[in-house]
Amino acid sequence: MKLRDFLIGVATGLAAAVIIKEASDRISPFLPANQVLNNVKFEFKKETPIDGSWIYMQTEDFNNGISTIPVYRGGITRVVNxxxxxxxFAADARSGVIVELVKS
Incomplete structure (x- = not known):
């Protein structure tokens, strides 16, 4: 095998990897659910330790009266006094921002 052929193969592989990554980002522009949950847990831990947490891995539509956005639903439990x-909570699937927080 010639060095030229090998370098062409490497360049083609790298170009294909970049194209596939860009296409997958466009198909699924959402943050991973675990990352969203970790961000929420980090904010709660600033006040008190948390005992448990969960997040539903599928997005669902959330309507705030003005627009509909995809969100992850989850929960946090902690002991205070x-x-x-x-x-x-409901967190925006694209940015991770909490759009609804309900104490139950």
Whole structure:
């Protein structure tokens, strides 16, 4: 095999990898659900330790009266002054910003 043929193969492979990555970002522009949950947990941990957390890995539509956006639903539990507090949240799937937080 000639060096030229090898370099052409490497360049073609790199170009294909870049194209595939760009296409996958366009097809699924959402943040990973685990990353969103870790960001929410990080913010809650600033106040008190958390005992548990969960997130639903599929997006669902959330309507705030003005627009409809895809969100991840999840929850956080923590103990404050001996009392168990449970929060449910909806976080924007594209940015990770919490759009709804309900203490239940």
């Amino acid at each position: 001996g009392e168990l507090e449970t929060f449910e």
